[in-house]
Amino acid sequence: MKLVQTLQVRDEADVVGSQIAYHLNAGVDFVIAFDHDSQDGTTDILESFARDGYLRRLSGTGEIREGTWRTQMARLAAVEHGADWVFHTDADEFWMPTTATLRESFEAVPTEYGIVWALTRHFPPRPGDDGPFSERMTVRISLAAALNDPTSPYRPHAKVGHRADPEVIVRYGGHTAVSASLRGLSGWYVAEVFHFPNRTLAQYERKGSRGARARGYTPLGQYVRVSQALESGTLDERYRTLMVDDQTLSRGVAEGSLVVDMRLRDALRELDGGQRDPTMREERRRLDEGLIAESAALREANVVRLTRDLDELERRAQSL
């Protein structure tokens, strides 16, 4: 079984090397990366993996065309790299299997199913800008109810993986794949996706300002907030509202909405120590209660998304 990971990245030098090394050690055979006009050293990191034969780097500039680029990578994986399974990542996402290794989890999917999802679990920024993010960001958000705020970076969502298919279409964000020959398996998750969207003030500023521009006419609410903060000179304060300080952590742990989660930190430490397959450790594969509650919250969030889309369709129908 050949497992290929796609990666879309722009200016994520602080995290992209760890992300690729982690997945290659967790069972990924090959990475196809789309480098969107990086200027911070990300390109050099990608090229170093490419030189070692683990990665193929594609590149592009201008306005982001997520779905197009992800679809291109997915099809290349099928046609030119002999993939059996393909899954789609951003540089700040780490796929952690829930009950087996990453490879075993994909292999366990019944043959009649071809599209699976991994449940995203968000890690908020913690105080401090020094050192690797994984040493500081060891607090996970655990939401029992869906956070349906369109401006929040912590909305429930899932990322998609699928059997290799030269005709597949991957939608914006890598949350959905469409194929005439593949059937989706919902209600079960192949892995958790540990998500570290905001790691330092400088990275938050870079991501927000470039993200808002790149998304052109319909910026996501979370990027609008960064733009507003940049304009009003309140970026530092805005970033602090996302940060979990020790006082918030104590309250969140007591209320069950925050959980201390060292799994990625420990896995990356082991990789630094030269150990392979960081996902294999038993304690990393335990099933936690939060996973079940968050799966339910994601289902609720998806019902809300569908309802909002229906509202938009209704508005269009009214205008006819």
Add this chain to the structure above:
Amino acid sequence: MRIVSIVGAGDDAALLDAHLAFHLNAGVDLVLAIDGGDDATGEILAAYERDGVVRRMSTGAHGSSDVRSELARRAVAEHDAEWVLSSDADEFWWPRGESLKDVLAAIPARYGVVQALVRVFPPRPGDGAFEERMTVRPTLLEQPSAPESLTSTLRPVYRAGPALVIDPGDPTEGGRRVPLRAWYPIEVLRFPFRSPEQAERFCARGERPRSELEAAALEAHREGHLAEWYAEQSAASGSLVSDVRLRDALRTLRRPDGTSSTSVYALPAEDDAGLVLRPPTIVDDAAYAGECAAVGEVDLVALDRHIRDLEARIGQLEARFWPRVLRKLTRLTRR
């Protein structure tokens, strides 16, 4: 961004003063006030009007939908409103962010209506300032025996449009405006009964109840035991939670004693954002998400009903479309 609020001035001058000061400090740029003709509230309105932040509208009708729709359209056409709130004097629209502007500016353009979650504060004993006493309220996580309807629980904020209609029963204007469902970035802190005398006046006017609490008060009034009902409500503790947000905000805005002014509150100075509100943390949002879910605006049953409605609507469109095409074809063939 410019926010205009419409408010029925009512007959409680101190309440109106707090209402105006709070909203003008929380991001509202202009208030169009429906003047009820009460002398004391008229004085307050006149004082704010001199500062250029209130326009008095003597419509004669206390806030009917038609009057409010007309004012909303004027807010857009004459005062460049980008968002319009339609509020009552006993309501305080609390943004879950640094200000109302901060919250509304980030709403994606597709949404024409943002909904606010109503928090009804029950009466409390005593006769001091209402905000100092009324600092507990129910939580949606503890379901009451008689849950509120969606139209009572949610209040709309309208994105500006040329033909704005204020219809509390259907803020989507029959589906023409897309509402932001299942997340409510503004909370409406409402204080309907602030003293036994004021509750008596409220009930005597026979207004339409906006909540189960008001319906219960009106029923008690009809049955002649409003005073007992009020005392019972004031003593209730049950599953109420502490909420001192308005108390603290009004304490911050209150002018120092001895300042000679009609209003007891300060307005934001030029180039001043006004009241500094603390955005919620992720822990606050997690708890609030549970309450938003408890509102029950979106679920599979509602989704199914929504799809059926849309099917019916598309059926109507199809029914209109094909006869029109046939008529056109017939006309063409006759030529």
